[in-house]
Amino acid sequence: MASLLQIEDELIGYMRQYAMELQHKVNTMRTFQEEWMTRRALGPADPTSYVANPLISFPLMRRTYTDVPKLLELAREEFKPGPFQKFIDYDLSSISDVELETAVTGMLRFQGVYGMDESEMANGKLHGKQYNSRMSAADCLAVATHLENVDKGKLACKWFKVAIDQYEEKLDPVNRLLQTGRSQIYEKLGLTLLAMHDLPASQAAFRDSIGWASKEDNTDLAKHLKDKLAHMFVHVDNCRGKNLLPSKSYLRCRYLRDGSPFLRMAPVKLEQLNIEPFVGLFHDAISPAEQKDLLHLTDSRLEHRKKDSSSVEAKVDTNASDHVRRIHQRIEDITGFDLEESEPLTVSNYGIGGQDFIHLDCEQPKEFIGYYPKEYRSASAMFYLSDVQMGGYASFPDLGFGFKPRRGSALVWHNTDNSGNCDTRSLQATCPVLLGNQWVAKKWISGSGQWRRKSCRK
The missing domain is CATH 2.60.120.620 (q2cbj1_9rhob like domain)
Known part of the structure; x- marks a missing residue:
């Protein structure tokens, strides 16, 4: 585990250098944006009147012919090979899924033996003692996913719910990248409940997932879940005999x-x-x-x-x-x-x-x-x-x-x-x-x- 800490420290250093270069590019872009918006606001709103003034039209032309090509060149410019290359080429071959599985299994083992509450564990409390640590939503989701994969759906549902409780708004960009947003957590909870044949609870989870997907502007996921939920309702009616065989004139x-x-x-x-x-x-x-x-x-x-x-x-x-x-x-x-x-x-x-x-x-x-x-x-x-x-x-x-x-x-x-x-x-x-x-x-x-x-x- 100490070697993993060393790997993380090295990656933090590379990320810091990489982020500084990214920030420099962002700052330059933002300066251009603010300067152009300021100039645009000083002139008349009507485009014809705006370009009629040579003191306005000339700077506009210069920006278009001189600034824009350089700005596009900056946007397309690749980063220096130093920190960026070290970051993207970092060797992760020493890390295996087995270690992650072992860590999750061990944690769940002492949860069962010592009868610990998953919510308290996620907030740093172990066997009655509070520690200065906290599990993220992504951490809890990983535990829940492991439990679902080993057919422990009931305990998995508890960890899915803890993952939702541990969610932090400030980590939205991270969760979008990791696909660990609220919509994805609720979707996985719904699928687990569905596998457990708890149809009402799974429908409620899918509804929550649709709601969060809409708030997160994840339109593809929202549409997918709406279709899934609609099919579930129709299927239930089919099973209850409410939707009889079609009686259409072209069927024989x-x-x-x-x-x-x-x-x-x-x-x-x-x-x-x-x-x-x-x-x-x-x-x-x-x-x-x-x-x-x-x-x-x-x-x-x-x-x-x-x-x-x-x-x-x-x-x-x-x-x-x-x-x-x-x-x-x-x-x-x-x-x-x-x-x-x-x-x-x-x-x-x-x-x-x-x-x-x-x-x-x-x-x-x-x-x-x-x-x-x-x-x-x-x-x-x-x-x-x-x-x-x-x-x-x-x-x-x-x-x-x-x-x-x-x-x-x-x-x-x-x-x-x-x-x-x-x-x-x-x-x-x-x-x-x-x-x-x-x-x-x-x-x-x-x-x-x-x-x-x-x-x-x-």
């Missing part, structure tokens, strides 16, 4: 006969729920024997899903049985996609309270590399292997509807548009199971290998 229930020779002989019942993006419910899409086989194949291999102890799942290989091979062929027939490079079927069971919260199955690549990667999911198919007594609705928050699925049906939706972009309207969720349990089989259809079947990128 029909037999699907196109796409494969098999469908011409044995068409399937399609209830189209949305056109763009496509959302369709196929009735009687999986037989009781196929359902039973999937449950039998995964019976001894089910594992708990991460961060959700009320749900278990297991993957089923394509060649696990004749039934599974037929299911894969049926998915190709009804979707028109090639499944060769897609992930295996995943059989999941949602117990009491089990859910899939609002999410996208697609993730937009940072750049297009000429083909769809295997993990890029163009579409999703979900087979329902059981009925649920209460709860377990399928929800599409952005499209504004939800419904209670029936055993034997298959829900198919597209995650990308014809340009290959992730379609954010395809947000979907599974509502918590209230009574009974829900069995489903999911197939995520990769965008890779679809060039013969899906329209080209535009």
Whole structure:
């Protein structure tokens, strides 16, 4: 730890020299600004009258042709290689995340052993003794984030709230750089409460985050949070059965006969729920024997899903049985996609309270590399292997509807548009199971290998 103190002392020295050079440039700029504003205020407000006076127009011309180029040159001028270069090239290889994790873990350990209050700790009080020290909002946020990462959400929420209490207005520029402003703290608090399934508290935290984002002129974050909050409200209404399936004149229930020779002989019942993006419910899409086989194949291999102890799942290989091979062929027939490079079927069971919260199955690549990667999911198919007594609705928050699925049906939706972009309207969720349990089989259809079947990128 002593070496870290030495590093900080050296950086303070470099920052001081760097700041002095920056301040010199700022002072020069400010002097120019004040001088020009003073001259402008002395003349008439009307531009024509202003330039009519040669004692005013000549200095204006001189400033424009002589001062401005030098001022722009100063603005573009790089700093001297001394302190600035030492500062930006400082070697931080001796510092590792392990040391930070160890420090946080140790602090939380003695908090638990000695039963100390997090607010008192943040204000310098350890085991009844007051010290001349104080944790900043960024310090408390780091502790809370660590706790959230190790699935200790309840204690993390306490530290998030302490971070808000420790916030200092004078450090606004620092917090903007570190992204540790009040809006970001409330957002992380809301996400943690959401992971703990405390919907009312998470909504309140998101509202606070929106309020502070607006005050901080962080319009992008404010819009993002408003959309997230709106989706949460719609999702809750979907789960409560308030938003029924859309009844629009252009939506049809029909037999699907196109796409494969098999469908011409044995068409399937399609209830189209949305056109763009496509959302369709196929009735009687999986037989009781196929359902039973999937449950039998995964019976001894089910594992708990991460961060959700009320749900278990297991993957089923394509060649696990004749039934599974037929299911894969049926998915190709009804979707028109090639499944060769897609992930295996995943059989999941949602117990009491089990859910899939609002999410996208697609993730937009940072750049297009000429083909769809295997993990890029163009579409999703979900087979329902059981009925649920209460709860377990399928929800599409952005499209504004939800419904209670029936055993034997298959829900198919597209995650990308014809340009290959992730379609954010395809947000979907599974509502918590209230009574009974829900069995489903999911197939995520990769965008890779679809060039013969899906329209080209535009």
